[in-house]
Amino acid sequence: MTSSRFEAEVVSTDYMLRLAASDLGRSYKSMVRGQLGLRPGSRVLDVGCGPGADLPDYAELVGPSGAVVGVDHDDTAVEAARKRTLHLPQVQVHIGDGHRLNEADESFDAAHTDRVLQHVFDPAEVLAEVARVLRPGGAAAFAEPDWETLVVDHPEPRLSTAYTRYVTEFQVRNARIGRQLAGFANDAGLAVRTIIPITTVFDDAGAADKVLGLHRVTRRAIEHEVMTPDEGQRWLDHLSGAQTFFAAVSLFVVCAVKPSTTVGSRTRTKS
Template identity: 35%
Template sequence: MDADTFVARLDVMQALDSFRVYKQETFELMGLKPGMHIADIGCGPGDDLGKLALQVVPGGSAVGFDLSEAMLEEARRRHADVLSLSFRNAPANELGVPARSFDAVRADRVLIHVPRPQEALKEMIRVTRPGGRIVVSEPDMPGCWVASSDYVLTGRIMQSIAESCVNPYLARDLYAMFHDVGLRDITFSMRSVSAFDPQSVNKILDFKSVLAGMHARKLFTDDEVTRWITEFEERGRTGRFVAGLPVMIVSGTTQD
């Protein structure tokens, strides 16, 4: 997927009310105040961090880390006027900054794509000051669903989407991971992201590519593909479409 397509997908997600609700919860869990220094791991085009940066002025700073230089270029373009905001190219498990650099660190929908998520979490702890906050939110990809009368076929499609992630089940392990690395004051919540516009969901999940790949592997017949797409579109026309995704939010405090 090219950078422009991925940014467009992220923009669609950002526009969903239920996405904004769970994101706001992650913001509040960071406990931000003016003068704090914060980081967002896997910041993408920087829209979340742009909002967070406003909560730490005056005197504070916000740094976004991402592995994609294309994402960082877009972030710098979108937020060029925010002086307290900067962006760095770095992998989640090796941020390249001194220990105890930040008062709070956040990662959203990142660790499911990281080959060694435990190392990334330990790196987040390393760069956080004693008593600082770490907040991670991850989607439970196998729990992603789309309403359809063909439960079996839809289940196979959604499973294929889940398996495109490096760690599709990671959200279910987050709570234990926070315990295992020694964080304290751990909180856990699960929020449901829902959508009623099939075009938005299609942009996010890219059913066309998923179905084409599954069809090429002979997991679907032509008739099955046609039938599934027809119902998907019909539900949209008749206002009967809905899709959902559970998101796990875990926060913790580093040891003093």
């Protein structure tokens, strides 16, 4: 991220693979694959593929006659994805920028992003690029959280509010992307078919920390003076020691198609 207001979010490849392997990850990723309608011979693009957590599943669905292309801006992630898919000749992974994809117009049957648009400089531009490379009738699925839905139970509610405010105002560039996805997709000329809300509930502080980074983010909130050191310590002490833990956040999956005719620069459905 280039703006000084937002911290550079370095997401480890191990974390991304753990999340994909979790009950939550397996559940919504399976649903996304179903929405994309992949079959033998399909060509699918994964923008912001990270370490390639989804690429083997896509490869299995499209088979040896299909093609799976993963794109990511991070060298380490691309290398990890390549190693993960060495045994899959139908998979190609390369470094690229979602704002300016190198892929040809109308060259894919399906496209996918997962928790990527929350971090990019211009989500609308990325979705416009996705629409460009989709063939008419091609499917797209975008999965993003809306971080203002994050709630954490605490006896001092203002600390919970401060934590969420830090995440939305400093930690994540496009923190409200979940609610904006459908509008961006429509503006890109895609026809939204389905919007699926998925609310994840955590009842274990340790599990929540692995996904939400409670300790790491709290330290950053203190550094940015959103919490005082004493408030941050009280917040963490309670979360670690509470007999009952509760936190929740919502993810939104927007599924869309590229209509079969175009008028001007926008894609339109036949009348």
